[in-house]
Amino acid sequence: MPTTKNPMIPPIPNLPEGCIPARITAQHKDRYEAISAQGTVYAQCKRAAYRKASPWDCPTVGDLVALEYRPDGDSLIHATLPRKSYFVRRAAGPVSMQQAVAANFDYVLLLASCNQDFNLPRLERYLSQAFSSGGEPVILLTKADLVPDPAPLVEAAQSISMGVSVYAISAQTGKGLESLSRYLTPDKLLVLLGSSGVGKSSLVNALMGQDIMTVRAIREDDAKGRHTTTHRQLLSLPGGAAIIDTPGMRELGLWDAQEGLRETFQDIEALAAQCRYRDCTHSHEPGCALREAVQAGLLSPQRLQSYQGLRQESRRGTERNHAKQSRGLRPQEGPRKKIRKEDLESPS
Ligand SMILES: Nc1nc2c(ncn2[C@@H]2O[C@H](COP(=O)(O)OP(=O)(O)OP(=O)(O)O)[C@@H](O)[C@H]2O)c(=O)[nH]1
Ligand SMILES: [Mg+2]
Ligand SMILES: [Zn+2]
Numbered sequence: 001m002p003t004t005k006n007p008m009i010p011p012i013p014n015l016p017e018g019c020i021p022a023r024i025t026a027q028h029k030d031r032y033e034a035i036s037a038q039g040t041v042y043a044q045c046k047r048a049a050y051r052k053a054s055p056w057d058c059p060t061v062g063d064l065v066a067l068e069y070r071p072d073g074d075s076l077i078h079a080t081l082p083r084k085s086y087f088v089r090r091a092a093g094p095v096s097m098q099q100a101v102a103a104n105f106d107y108v109l110l111l112a113s114c115n116q117d118f119n120l121p122r123l124e125r126y127l128s129q130a131f132s133s134g135g136e137p138v139i140l141l142t143k144a145d146l147v148p149d150p151a152p153l154v155e156a157a158q159s160i161s162m163g164v165s166v167y168a169i170s171a172q173t174g175k176g177l178e179s180l181s182r183y184l185t186p187d188k189l190l191v192l193l194g195s196s197g198v199g200k201s202s203l204v205n206a207l208m209g210q211d212i213m214t215v216r217a218i219r220e221d222d223a224k225g226r227h228t229t230t231h232r233q234l235l236s237l238p239g240g241a242a243i244i245d246t247p248g249m250r251e252l253g254l255w256d257a258q259e260g261l262r263e264t265f266q267d268i269e270a271l272a273a274q275c276r277y278r279d280c281t282h283s284h285e286p287g288c289a290l291r292e293a294v295q296a297g298l299l300s301p302q303r304l305q306s307y308q309g310l311r312q313e314s315r316r317g318t319e320r321n322h323a324k325q326s327r328g329l330r331p332q333e334g335p336r337k338k339i340r341k342e343d344l345e346s347p348s
Contacts, residue, residue: 009022021081022077032065109193190242
């Protein structure tokens with residue numbers, strides 16, 4: 001019987017009787033692939049244990065679970081253990097419920113490529129997702145071999161990164177990969193986030209030292225990816241760390257990130273608190289602190305624009321999800337009147 005000492009499977013006290021810890025590495029509908037002291041196993045959720053489970057309770061890639069090992073047939077998952085970090089999306093179904101789509105990672109590697117597809121507002125959006133996940137974000141500018149000097153792009157990314165580290169790397173030449181070693185220590189779990197075609201799977205292969213994940217050329221005309229990776233997959237790296245390769249953001253359904261948005265734009269949110277109207281749209285209202293800051297040269301108009309765009313998109317995403325899932329059960333909202341802060345704050 002193979003016993004592996006894998007840093008991805010820590011000892012866990014008080015598991016249900018007869019269970020061992022296991023880490024979910026992939027999901028195929030109701031069937032899971034996991035690593036455990038028994039090696040790689042296939043497993044399903046134990047019916048009785050998950051009868052009343054919500055989508056949130058169900059295992060996802062990266063989760064630690066309590067596993068009843070069965071040598072002949074699928075093993076049984078008795079419990080999903082609490083998560084220290086996760087990405088969520090709204091689960092399909094009649095009620096709006098959340099579902100985790102990757103869990104327990106330490107670092108979120110945000111990838112953007114040094115080609116014509118480089119786009120700061122998109123990077124800001126990914127950053128907001130990363131901040132709300134509980135993992136520590138790191139920005140990687142991929143395909144650095146395609147530009148004579150990636151420094152200007154690194155600087156541009158730093159201008160919006162809120163202190164998050166930015167590295168230029170190339171999976172093809174290996175340039176810059178050594179800067180990742182500080183994140184690749186044993187028992188650390190990394191997750192990749194970025195649009196299709198930025199080179200997530202290529203980075204995984206470079207770190208693995210062999211071609212495990214399928215990689216496909218991007219479209220020549222607009223440099224967009226072809227959605228090659230369709231499932232999340234956790235792989236153990238040679239040094240003891242592990243990495244979760246993912247499909248692009250759209251496939252992950254991560255468009256609803258109000259909370260992370262707040263962190264990415266802390267500076268703007270702090271300023272916005274000084275607008276005269278509490279529900280200021282920062283477009284035409286008198287006493288708008290944001291427009292005043294732009295006029296005074298204290299805030300870049302592009303940054304305000306990208307904040308506005310993301311806020312709208314995120315709000316639309318939320319509304320779309322709510323609408324889809326509550327099927328008209330939501331009360332109708334009338335037109336809202338502007339509320340003055342003074343009206344709320346002064347005792348009357
Ligand atoms: N020049 C150059 N090309 C790269 C580099 N890394 C990846 N590519 C190319 O970019 C294309 C897309 O790479 P993938 O690794 O499949 O991208 P992905 O992010 O996994 O894409 P999806 O799975 O669709 O989300 C392939 O043609 C790769 O060869 C790099 O460092 N330099
Ligand atoms: Mg891929
Ligand atoms: Zn305002």
